Amino acid sequence: MGREPADDERISExxxxxxxxxxxxxxxxxxxxEAILDDSDERVDDPEGTRRESSQTPGPD
Incomplete structure (x- = not known):
């Protein structure tokens, strides 16, 4: 799957x-x-998974 022009702009920036x-x-x-943005997008797309997997991300109170 190719990247969208907006993705290319984000990567370039x-x-x-x-x-x-x-x-x-x-x-x-x-x-x-690309690696930084892919990782960031993955964390944004799955905030619950990020909370479970990260000791730096606070869980819900």
Missing amino acids: RAELLPEEVEAGSEDARAQA
């Missing part, structure tokens, strides 16, 4: 490295951006 990423170095900023 995220591929602009943050200062700490520049300092750490990146061999492939675009691939890094």
Whole structure:
């Protein structure tokens, strides 16, 4: 399945490295951006799963 133009725009914007990423170095900023956004989208699409799997995400009170 191909990416939508909006996805390409998001990836291109995220591929602009943050200062700490520049300092750490990146061999492939675009691939890094795709991985970061894929992970983020997965967490947004399944917030309950994120709560179960993450010790950093608070559960409901």
